[in-house]
Amino acid sequence: MKMDDMSLSGLDNTKLEALAHDIYSDLVEDACLGLCFEVHRAVKQGYFFLDETDQESMKDFEIVDQPGLDIFGQVYNQWKNKECVCPNCNRSIAASRFAPHLEKCLGMGRNSSRIASRRIASSNNTSKSESDQEDNDDINDNDWSYGSEKKPKKRKSDKNPNSPRRSKSLKHKNGELSSSVNPDLYKYNYSSGISYETLGPEELRFLLTTQCGVVSEHTKKMCTRSQRCPQHTDEQRRAVRVFLLGPSASTLPDPESVLENDGYDTPDGQLIMPRLQWDGSSDISPSDSASSKASTNNSDSKRPKKKKKPSSLLVSSAGVCEREKGVERGERERGGGGSSSSVSGLGGAGTSSSNSQSALALSNRKKRPRPPPPPAPNIYDDLN
Amino acid sequence: MSKELQMRAAINQKLIEMGERERLKELLRAKLIECGWRDQLKAHCKEVIKEKGIENVTVEDLVAGVTPKGRALVPDSVKKELLQRIRAFLAQHST
Numbered sequence: 001m002k003m004d005d006m007s008l009s010g011l012d013n014t015k016l017e018a019l020a021h022d023i024y025s026d027l028v029e030d031a032c033l034g035l036c037f038e039v040h041r042a043v044k045q046g047y048f049f050l051d052e053t054d055q056e057s058m059k060d061f062e063i064v065d066q067p068g069l070d071i072f073g074q075v076y077n078q079w080k081n082k083e084c085v086c087p088n089c090n091r092s093i094a095a096s097r098f099a100p101h102l103e104k105c106l107g108m109g110r111n112s113s114r115i116a117s118r119r120i121a122s123s124n125n126t127s128k129s130e131s132d133q134e135d136n137d138d139i140n141d142n143d144w145s146y147g148s149e150k151k152p153k154k155r156k157s158d159k160n161p162n163s164p165r166r167s168k169s170l171k172h173k174n175g176e177l178s179s180s181v182n183p184d185l186y187k188y189n190y191s192s193g194i195s196y197e198t199l200g201p202e203e204l205r206f207l208l209t210t211q212c213g214v215v216s217e218h219t220k221k222m223c224t225r226s227q228r229c230p231q232h233t234d235e236q237r238r239a240v241r242v243f244l245l246g247p248s249a250s251t252l253p254d255p256e257s258v259l260e261n262d263g264y265d266t267p268d269g270q271l272i273m274p275r276l277q278w279d280g281s282s283d284i285s286p287s288d289s290a291s292s293k294a295s296t297n298n299s300d301s302k303r304p305k306k307k308k309k310p311s312s313l314l315v316s317s318a319g320v321c322e323r324e325k326g327v328e329r330g331e332r333e334r335g336g337g338g339s340s341s342s343v344s345g346l347g348g349a350g351t352s353s354s355n356s357q358s359a360l361a362l363s364n365r366k367k368r369p370r371p372p373p374p375p376a377p378n379i380y381d382d383l384n
Numbered sequence: 385m386s387k388e389l390q391m392r393a394a395i396n397q398k399l400i401e402m403g404e405r406e407r408l409k410e411l412l413r414a415k416l417i418e419c420g421w422r423d424q425l426k427a428h429c430k431e432v433i434k435e436k437g438i439e440n441v442t443v444e445d446l447v448a449g450v451t452p453k454g455r456a457l458v459p460d461s462v463k464k465e466l467l468q469r470i471r472a473f474l475a476q477h478s479t
Contacts, residue, residue, distance in 0.1 A: 032454035036446040
């Protein structure tokens with residue numbers, strides 16, 4: 001500070017002015033040098049001449065100013081009216097509507113029309129509707145991979161005959177479908193099974209001793225679940241055995257008598273009452289499982305619900321406590337007055353053991369799926 | 385004369401120490417870009433580079449070709465403003 005004061009105080013105005021100009025030229029030269037470094041670097045890196053373009057290329061990239069085109073000269077709404085062809089139904093759908101359509105068409109959505117159309121198709125060759133079987137179908141169905149826990153809910157809504165969606169789909173998908181078709185008929189197919197037509201008799205016999213084997217009316221396949229599968233009733237199992245193996249089915253071991261002993265302590269009166277009732281109305285034919293008679297629907301749909309459990313219990317306990325049952329049965333049959341021919345046949349069996357064969361044949365002819373336990377007549381003999 | 389050189393060095397030292405030199409440099413840069421001096425010099429650089437060839441051009445070539453033109457092209461208004469600030473600085477620190 002001292003030096004500055006001393007030196008500057010001795011300078012006159014002209015010298016100060018020269019000093020200022022020197023500083024100024026220094027600054028300008030600095031600026032020039034900076035620019036030169038910058039340009040030199042750009043040249044050596046190769047980007048100095050990038051902004052230089054010739055006129056022809058400039059023309060190619062001119063900004064387009066025309067109606068209907070964007071600034072690059074492209075039609076800006078070219079995607080607006082694109083159409084996609086549905087791979088499922090081969091209709092062409094606007095691109096904006098394609099995803100919702102596919103959802104419905106492929107059956108991914110909740111109200112999928114594929115499920116509906118499949119069910120309508122299956123209901124056309126439905127022979128009979130058994131409501132309990134239907135319910136079991138819902139539970140055990142593995143045809144539809146899509147959330148099985150949702151199904152009961154969905155079915156409830158489907159069963160509503162006033163649902164606009166259902167009536168619409170009925171009209172569309174199946175013109176000749178009459179209003180007499182009960183919405184309850186729409187079932188899920190259960191696909192687990194084997195075709196019994198392709199099997200030899202030996203295989204058939206083996207399968208029937210180990211598996212449920214009831215032939216589905218939708219898929220014409222046999223149920224591959226165990227003998228106790230909840231989807232089918234015991235009488236269905238019996239019917240299919242009689243149907244497939246003929247009267248010789250009676251020689252098959254009765255799996256229920258071996259497996260199910262849990263009906264043992266049920267009061268016998270309860271056991272036999274439904275049995276008799278069942279005998280009285282046993283007009284199921286094995287062809288029921290394959291035919292498409294809607295007339296039998298009502299009676300069939302009600303009957304198994306009532307009888308499924310007691311009849312199985314009866315059979316299961318039949319092998320174990322034959323004696324007591326024999327007594328009661330004989331009384332019942334006599335009291336019943338032979339309401340059906342099979343019952344009277346059984347009653348006759350009580351008198352002589354030789355009649356048991358005719359009773360068997362009779363019961364087979366009457367399509368009773370399984371004959372009464374063979375030892376029973378002997379007991380009757382003892383009794384009498 | 386040695387006293388004058390000594391004084392100049394002292395003044396420059398002061399300019400840098402106070403940061404006034406950086407401030408002046410930045411001001412000049414902004415003013416020169418604003419008035420198009422930079423673009424003019426760049427165009428001149430291109431001529432020099434084309435003359436020498438892209439591969440052969442050196443910083444020295446550029447400085448030698450550009451600096452005289454750069455000095456001449458600085459607008460008078462910018463020059464005046466800058467000199468004014470330098471004088472103000474000198475006056476502030478000479479008393």
